[in-house]
Amino acid sequence: MKIGPYDISEETMCVDFLLDEDKPFTILNTGAWRIIRPVHRDRLAPCTEACAASIKIRDYLALITAGKTREAWELMLTSDPVPSITGRICPHPCEKACNRGQFDEAIGIQSIERFLGDWGLEYARKMPQCTPTKEKLAVVGSGIASLTAAYYLANAGYKVTILEALPEPGQLLRYGPAYQQLEGVLGKQVEFIERTGAEFKVKADIRTPDDLLKQGFKAVFYGSAPLGAETEGRRPIDRSLLPAKLARAQSGMVTVDPVTLTTSLPGVFAGGDVVADMRRANELVGSGRQGAVSVERFLRGEDLAEGRVGEKSPVVQFADLNTTYFKKTPRVAVSDEATAVAEAQRCFYCGACNDCGICWFVCPDGVVVKKKGHFEADLDWCKGCGLCAEECPRGAILMEDENKWH
Amino acid sequence: MALKAIESKTEQGQYLQITGNYAAAYGAKLAHPDVITAYPITPMSSIIEKLSEFVESGELKSKYIIMDSEHSVMAALVGACETGARTFTATGAQGLAYMHEMMHWAGRGRMPIIMTVVNRTLGSPSQLGSEQDDILSDFNTGWMMFFCEYNQEILDTVLQAFKIGEMVSLPVAVVLEGFTTSHTTEPVLVPRQELVDRYLPQKRHVRYKLDPVDPHNFVTCPEMSGPGLMSTFRQRRRIQEAMDAGKLVAKMAFKEFEEVFGRKYDTIECVNTEDAEVIIVTTQTMASASRIAVEEARKQGKKVGLVKMRMFRPFPTEDLYAALQNARKVAVIDRNVAFGHAGVFALEVKASLYNQANRPTVYGFITGLSGVLVTPQHIHQMVDYCYQHETPEGDQIWIGLE
Numbered sequence: 001m002k003i004g005p006y007d008i009s010e011e012t013m014c015v016d017f018l019l020d021e022d023k024p025f026t027i028l029n030t031g032a033w034r035i036i037r038p039v040h041r042d043r044l045a046p047c048t049e050a051c052a053a054s055i056k057i058r059d060y061l062a063l064i065t066a067g068k069t070r071e072a073w074e075l076m077l078t079s080d081p082v083p084s085i086t087g088r089i090c091p092h093p094c095e096k097a098c099n100r101g102q103f104d105e106a107i108g109i110q111s112i113e114r115f116l117g118d119w120g121l122e123y124a125r126k127m128p129q130c131t132p133t134k135e136k137l138a139v140v141g142s143g144i145a146s147l148t149a150a151y152y153l154a155n156a157g158y159k160v161t162i163l164e165a166l167p168e169p170g171q172l173l174r175y176g177p178a179y180q181q182l183e184g185v186l187g188k189q190v191e192f193i194e195r196t197g198a199e200f201k202v203k204a205d206i207r208t209p210d211d212l213l214k215q216g217f218k219a220v221f222y223g224s225a226p227l228g229a230e231t232e233g234r235r236p237i238d239r240s241l242l243p244a245k246l247a248r249a250q251s252g253m254v255t256v257d258p259v260t261l262t263t264s265l266p267g268v269f270a271g272g273d274v275v276a277d278m279r280r281a282n283e284l285v286g287s288g289r290q291g292a293v294s295v296e297r298f299l300r301g302e303d304l305a306e307g308r309v310g311e312k313s314p315v316v317q318f319a320d321l322n323t324t325y326f327k328k329t330p331r332v333a334v335s336d337e338a339t340a341v342a343e344a345q346r347c348f349y350c351g352a353c354n355d356c357g358i359c360w361f362v363c364p365d366g367v368v369v370k371k372k373g374h375f376e377a378d379l380d381w382c383k384g385c386g387l388c389a390e391e392c393p394r395g396a397i398l399m400e401d402e403n404k405w406h
Numbered sequence: 407m408a409l410k411a412i413e414s415k416t417e418q419g420q421y422l423q424i425t426g427n428y429a430a431a432y433g434a435k436l437a438h439p440d441v442i443t444a445y446p447i448t449p450m451s452s453i454i455e456k457l458s459e460f461v462e463s464g465e466l467k468s469k470y471i472i473m474d475s476e477h478s479v480m481a482a483l484v485g486a487c488e489t490g491a492r493t494f495t496a497t498g499a500q501g502l503a504y505m506h507e508m509m510h511w512a513g514r515g516r517m518p519i520i521m522t523v524v525n526r527t528l529g530s531p532s533q534l535g536s537e538q539d540d541i542l543s544d545f546n547t548g549w550m551m552f553f554c555e556y557n558q559e560i561l562d563t564v565l566q567a568f569k570i571g572e573m574v575s576l577p578v579a580v581v582l583e584g585f586t587t588s589h590t591t592e593p594v595l596v597p598r599q600e601l602v603d604r605y606l607p608q609k610r611h612v613r614y615k616l617d618p619v620d621p622h623n624f625v626t627c628p629e630m631s632g633p634g635l636m637s638t639f640r641q642r643r644r645i646q647e648a649m650d651a652g653k654l655v656a657k658m659a660f661k662e663f664e665e666v667f668g669r670k671y672d673t674i675e676c677v678n679t680e681d682a683e684v685i686i687v688t689t690q691t692m693a694s695a696s697r698i699a700v701e702e703a704r705k706q707g708k709k710v711g712l713v714k715m716r717m718f719r720p721f722p723t724e725d726l727y728a729a730l731q732n733a734r735k736v737a738v739i740d741r742n743v744a745f746g747h748a749g750v751f752a753l754e755v756k757a758s759l760y761n762q763a764n765r766p767t768v769y770g771f772i773t774g775l776s777g778v779l780v781t782p783q784h785i786h787q788m789v790d791y792c793y794q795h796e797t798p799e800g801d802q803i804w805i806g807l808e
Contacts (some may be wrong), residue, residue: 004654012612
């Protein structure tokens with residue numbers, strides 16, 4: 001029943017006045033104050049976002065500052081198995097994106113990566129030779145993308161044979177202008193990949209994919225475009241040397257599904273500069289790893305595409321940080337562990353909590369506590385004032401609507 | 407003989423010769439509140455005394471509690487109201503001032519408590535005559551307010567108050583003048599209980615009830631206010647919405663009252679206003695005096711009319727404007743004064759007219775303070791002042807001091 005614009009409830013014969021939404025609210029130990037609550041959100045740092053290989057830069061830098069160089073190297077390997085190479089020739093978009101660049105100078109990420117890669121290659125010499133236990137796989141080419149794919153598949157236990165037509169592995173790394181910088185480390189990098197169980201076959205007679213599959217390889221990955229004949233001291237990329245059966249675009253690039261890297265032939269995958277004019281080291285590493293993921297899923301009969309097309313996570317901007325707590329310091333030239341640590345210490349650690357304790361310090365009610373070694377607000381007492389979020393140097397705390405939690 | 411004829415029974419009920427106070431008491435009895443709290447004060451004490459007789463005799467089954475003070479009177483009713491009880495009390499002057507904090511509490515807490523306020527001068531000095539300042543001090547508390555002129559109206563308005571207040575969940579004050587109305591006997595038709603039961607629901611319908619055994623966090627009734635400042639901001643808006651709805655609900659309640667009891671009421675009462683050039687706006691017994699004055703003025707050829715204001719909160723802006731828009735002059739008569747500015751009714755009438763297209767000139771008269779009798783002669787004085795002055799000589803024109 002209505003009286004003017006107002007509703008009269010039939011049941012109670014009273015004019016109904018309700019709140020806009022009948023929402024439950026949180027009752028703390030002191031009252032029902034809180035309408036927003038602090039939440040730790042591990043957000044994407046701009047360095048990782050800019051890197052096509054999505055290297056967890058922030059996190060390995062933190063490990064270095066904690067003196068955990070080995071753990072840092074191991075973390076690096078989960079995204080980039082050739083840091084000695086990328087640490088020398090990658091155009092380092094991470095540094096351009098680094099938020100510290102808007103404060104004083106961007107972190108010298110590439111120099112630290114190079115240090116870490118070299119350190120790792122030295123360390124790895126002590127590691128035993130691994131024996132593969134799973135299926136035979138062929139990785140054609142030995143440029144960055146192929147080396148990356150080979151590493152991940154060998155690391156997973158597959159019997160990887162890297163087929164290289166040229167006398168030495170590395171392709172453009174060996175026969176291109178980059179060799180000037182890589183001469184000292186390329187050999188050690190190849191050794192490292194061999195130690196994970198992959199086998200290099202140089203001067204290999206690379207057959208068609210059918211032949212390879214007939215030879216007993218369960219899957220094939222073409223990672224690096226073959227190089228043509230040497231002219232004027234250079235070897236250009238020659239994609240016509242790739243098997244004709246692989247469908248390709250007008251440009252000559254092999255066509256693949258952009259997510260799963262499947263080619264027109266079943267069991268045959270391609271990435272790197274085989275499928276695009278890809279030259280940047282971080283892109284090649286990223287593509288190589290995706291190739292390995294596809295091959296492994298293929299062999300295990302898993303869905304190739306699942307979980308690989310994600311939404312873009314928001315990136316921590318400079319404005320999200322609170323730089324009051326940082327002093328302007330110049331970049332440290334990295335040459336050894338001590339300087340690597342010094343430079344890594346300059347990292348803001350954007351978007352994630354590193355237990356610096358600033359939130360504990362500024363909380364006016366003193367309700368930030370350490371739970372299992374990590375700082376967090378005790379929600380039985382937190383009134384949601386937002387000071388911790390405002391002060392957090394890393395922008396790791398977000399104030400979120402309390403109603404989301406009911 | 408004559409008396410016997412008056413105290414007669416009819417289809418509707420029984421005529422009794424009763425005072426204004428008793429009329430309020432009978433009205434409350436017919437509404438059978440669950441809880442009555444009491445603290446005496448002149449000149450309203452006979453309301454609660456009469457109610458205590460009803461309770462003692464068993465005619466009225468209410469929980470009757472004598473409190474230590476008026477503040478406690480209202481606090482107790484707030485508590486009772488939260489549990490869903492229908493509640494009633496009465497007070498005035500110093501007692502009303504004493505419970506002022508709880509007046510806010512009840513209004514802002516949306517407690518439909520019904521109270522009769524018998525106007526009396528606020529001390530100092532300690533005086534017993536009627537002034538309206540006691541209830542007008544509560545003008546922003548969220549209480550609805552109805553001003554009554556005669557005893558039948560008092561009983562009827564008490565019944566209407568229960569109906570309206572419970573429908574929009576706001577407390578209601580039924581206001582009458584001390585002594586002139588509270589202690590004056592008039593014939594009042596006290597309706598049969600069955601008739602009243604057709605008009606008023608048997609019990610309050612409550613959305614949220616406090617269970618004293620398991621109370622939880624009970625902030626207000628009927629709606630829960632949430633955390634943060636914003637939710638109470640919104641809740642204040644709801645109070646205003648309740649007042650806005652109250653205007654419509656009051657009209658509905660009056661219409662239903664007429665259907666059940668045959669007596670007509672509205673937010674204002676207009677007498678001879680259609681062609682009036684000067685309209686008196688006033689309340690209570692000053693309206694009674696004005697009725698006579700209007701009749702006499704008309705005989706003199708003066709086009710004078712009267713608007714008796716019954717509803718003060720919510721302020722009946724639309725109804726008032728409809729009555730006043732064609733007049734040239736409006737004489738508002740206040741038996742109160744907001745020291746430092748003007749009489750409260752004059753202030754409110756002026757404010758309600760300010761943005762309108764046709765704005766009569768408003769003359770604010772202050773008279774009858776301390777309960778001094780306001781006679782038709784005084785009204786004539788004020789009407790003549792209006793005729794003699796194109797604009798008032800100030801915000802307050804004091805009449806009757808000689």
